[in-house]
Structure formats: C-alpha cells, structure tokens
Amino acid sequence: EITKEQKALTKVIVEAYNRHQIPQDVAKKLLQDQYSVEENFLLLTEMATSQVQVIVEFTKSIPGFLSLDHEDQIALLKGSAVEAMFLRSAQVFSKKMPNGHNGILEERIRKSGISEEFITPMFNFYKSIIGLHMSLEEQALLTAITILTPDRPYVKDHQAVEKLQEPMLDVLRKVCVLQHPQEPQYFARLLGRLTELRTLTHYHAEMLTSWRMNDHKFTPLLCEIWDVQ
Numbered sequence: 001e002i003t004k005e006q007k008a009l010t011k012v013i014v015e016a017y018n019r020h021q022i023p024q025d026v027a028k029k030l031l032q033d034q035y036s037v038e039e040n041f042l043l044l045t046e047m048a049t050s051q052v053q054v055i056v057e058f059t060k061s062i063p064g065f066l067s068l069d070h071e072d073q074i075a076l077l078k079g080s081a082v083e084a085m086f087l088r089s090a091q092v093f094s095k096k097m098p099n100g101h102n103g104i105l106e107e108r109i110r111k112s113g114i115s116e117e118f119i120t121p122m123f124n125f126y127k128s129i130i131g132l133h134m135s136l137e138e139q140a141l142l143t144a145i146t147i148l149t150p151d152r153p154y155v156k157d158h159q160a161v162e163k164l165q166e167p168m169l170d171v172l173r174k175v176c177v178l179q180h181p182q183e184p185q186y187f188a189r190l191l192g193r194l195t196e197l198r199t200l201t202h203y204h205a206e207m208l209t210s211w212r213m214n215d216h217k218f219t220p221l222l223c224e225i226w227d228v229q
C-alpha cells in the first residue's frame with residue numbers, strides 16, 4: 001500500500017519531471033530540413049546542451065539533493081547525465097513527434113558521425129525501453145533513481161545518496177505493482193534497464209573520443225559535464 005509520504009514524494013518528482021523540459025523552440029529545431037552529418041551533430045549538440053540544463057534543474061528539485069555535499073552533487077550529475085539523457089530521449093521516440101514527424105531524432109542520431117558499433121546497442125536500448133510502455137511516474141522515478149546512484153565515480157558520502165535513493169526505489173516498486181498488476185516482474189525489468197544504461201555510458205565515452213578525433217566541438221557545458229577538451 002502506498003503511504004501518504006510516498007504519494008507526496010511521487011507528486012514532487014513527477015511535477016519536477018514535467019516542469020523541466022527542453023524549450024519547444026529548441027525541440028522544434030529537430031524538424032528543420034538540413035540533414036548533413038555536420039548539421040545533425042550541431043543540432044544534437046544543441047539538444048544535449050539544453051537537455052543537460054533540464055536535468056540539472058530536475059535534479060535540484062529532488063528532495064534532499066541540495067543538502068548533499070556539493071562535490072557529491074557534481075559527481076552525481078556528471079556520472080548520470082548521459083543515462084538521464086538516454087532515458088529522456090527514449091521517451092521522445094515513444095511519443096509521436098509533432099505533426100507526424102516520427103523518427104526525425106532517430107534519423108539525425110543515425111547520421112551524426114556515430115559508428116555502427118555504438119548505434120546498434122543504442123537503438124536496442126531504445127527499443128527495449130519503448131517496449132516497457134512506462135508511465136510518467138515510472139519515467140520520472142527511474143530518472144531520479146538513476147541520478148541518485150551512490151556508486152558513481154568520486155562520490156564520497158555513499159550512504160547519504162543511498163538514503164535518498166532507497167525511498168524512490170520503494171515507491172517505484174509499489175507504483176510498478178499498481179500500474180502493471182499482470183506483470184509481477186515489471187519492477188525487476190525496469191531496474192534491468194539501469195544495468196543496460198551503464199554499458200551505454202561506457203560506449204558513450206568512446207563516441208565522444210571518436211567525435212573529438214574528427215575535430216567535433218562541444219559546448220562549454222558539455223565539456224564540463226563530460227570532462228572533454
């Protein structure tokens with residue numbers, strides 16, 4: 001049974017998840033009609049930069065996050081940004097893009113200078129996430145849980161992060177039982193996606209290296225969060 005506190009926590013997380021979105025004028029840029037590799041890379045860089053800002057604002061709304069050690073706050077954001085962006089961009093694939101422009105984001109990602117060896121696992125992940133048909137509560141809670149992962153590199157006070165992550169895991173488990181009563185393993189499957197996300201973070205580091213080898217430039221915010229340049 002979901003307690004009053006757990007209902008309140010879910011409400012705070014879902015409202016923060018809904019409030020912080022990529023501005024429509026940035027998202028609409030996906031629809032413009034240049035499709036060169038260069039153009040796609042620039043567009044995706046702009047989307048990622050905007051998405052990082054959204055993730056930072058969402059994270060600051062997670063109850064207790066701002067009371068963590070400041071260096072740990074940075075370590076959590078740096079360690080989880082790519083995973084949070086995979087989760088968020090996956091939702092874009094699952095919902096219809098405006099005026100039937102489906103698959104635009106996919107097309108630009110496939111043609112942005114990412115080698116096939118990374119494209120395959122990336123889109124396998126997207127397919128597996130879309131296939132879960134996650135509710136908004138599950139998406140928001142799973143994103144918060146990913147950000148509050150205690151064993152990110154350079155996190156000093158693991159316990160303080162665990163204390164924030166555990167209540168999220170408890171309420172996510174109950175939400176999954178309520179919203180997918182016919183799938184008792186649904187919660188376990190969601191957590192399994194977090195394991196797959198870890199491998200994508202590893203691939204992503206190699207994607208960054210290969211982009212840099214071809215002299216691709218990132219924005220200052222991305223350089224800071226991904227320790228490049």
Ligand SMILES: CC(C)c1onc(-c2c(Cl)cccc2Cl)c1COc1ccc(-c2ccc3c(C(=O)O)c[nH]c3c2)cc1
Binds near residue numbers: 022045047081082218
């Ligand atoms: C620096 C660039 C080239 C990069 O490096 N790695 C990745 C990258 C890739 Cl290629 C895949 C996964 C994760 C990352 Cl970081 C990227 C591009 O990252 C993103 C991040 C996020 C969106 C994204 C989010 C939301 C929405 C949205 C809505 O909410 O309505 C509407 N349009 C959206 C677009 C797109 C691209």
